[in-house]
Amino acid sequence: MLSFTEENYLKALVQLTFFENSRQHEGQGKSEVGVNRLAAYLDVKPATVSDMARKLKVKELVDYEKYGKISLTELGKKEGMMVIRRHRLWETFLYQKLDFNWDEIHELAEELEHIHSIKLMNRLDQFLDFPSFDPHGDAIPDENGEITIPFRRTLSEVKEGKKCKMIAVNDNSIEFLKYVDKIGLKIEDEIEVLKKEDFDALTTIQFKQKQLVVSPKFTDNIFVLCATCLNAKECDC
């Protein structure tokens, strides 16, 4: 049985090696990470990660050699994915059934994700009608830990004059989510890019009859799809 802490390491490794750079490393999977990087991500000291990397290697959850990079084994990846599955299913439950706001659910899910019961998660999945995405628009791994991360662009990539649809957020911080709430934007809303100013990287967007000037801090963290790129990665929206 995995401890709370071990699960958090595996989850972090999935985030850093599979999700974070899902766009960049497309296909060729340089899915490994250094001790310092992981330590910074988990907010512990590198010494702690060195120790844990050795322990996880013994349990065959990671591949790792002294002074080398850390990467997940198939088993480690699956366990990490299951933590993420539980996290995202609980977030969905809290949001859909208990009416929590989307900026409150992550913290609670950080605790709930460590409840180990396959049956519980499958029942919850069913109770929620087998959701594909969590309230932040992130895909939910299936009962085998498989996930299909859909093609998605950031709003920053969308060209002037084009329209697109918000499908997810990239930043789950309370501040960011509260800002998105404040301006009245929701997943599935249509956004039009009216103007992109190269000088200071500000973008003027329109959604629901409202116009707004936003910075890259915003546009980098909104994932969108345009009408034509839904099934064609080559679309230059």
Added chain:
Amino acid sequence: MLSFTEENYLKALVQLTFFENSRQHEGQGKSEVGVNRLAAYLDVKPATVSDMARKLKVKELVDYEKYGKISLTELGKKEGMMVIRRHRLWETFLYQKLDFNWDEIHELAEELEHIHSIKLMNRLDQFLDFPSFDPHGDAIPDENGEITIPFRRTLSEVKEGKKCKMIAVNDNSIEFLKYVDKIGLKIEDEIEVLKKEDFDALTTIQFKQKQLVVSPKFTDNIFVLCATCLNAKECDC
């Protein structure tokens, strides 16, 4: 913030000092427990309990002097009650919403009870329509940790020829619950005591047109109310 372990000690203390003997100590509250008793209940060694008692005393959760008995302070009692509230609300959720059987829910609730969020529990309470009892018939403490344990008798106490209604179980073990399922008895069912045999303490009962001979292992663990004792403790049902 209390640790997982500290919460389990407080919960155990509530069970042993307030619930276990709620019938016997009625009123005068000899609500304290020895180190060995608590150790046996928690399945740890007395040495471990001695240490923990000292720590809980420092945190003002228990009253305790070396070689003396352990009892909960007001604060400790409230914290313990809140753990029990969370446990019973989660059990109710699993049973009512996720269709778990009543013999499967306790184990899961043992993990879920340690999720700390007042808001979460109040939302869940509301989602469940403010239940008064969990699926085993145990009262659920309110948001202030207050609980009213209703008057109840065991089936063993009911006299020959009398009728009563099952309101709870006293034994939450999987084996006991499965047995109650097997014979087809449910909370709220009416039970008639047809015959009590002093010689071997066996009782013949009737419920839902069925007759059955049961032992004290059964009758001691079924809580009932008879028609007339609902509001009168003096009733000699």
Added chain:
DNA sequence: TAATAAAGTTAGACTAATCTAACAATATTT
């Protein structure tokens, strides 16, 4: 290539929760 910087490891210490084994206090029985 040699010097310097960055990244990673190791040794030793700490805390929480547990154990065993030896000891001490309290309660019960003769």
Added chain:
DNA sequence: AAATATTGTTAGATTAGTCTAACTTTATTA
């Protein structure tokens, strides 16, 4: 009251997860 049994405590060890401080390896730069 003395002997015995029960109950509870203490000292010392262990494990997981963390830290700091010193050290080593690998990478980068001059």
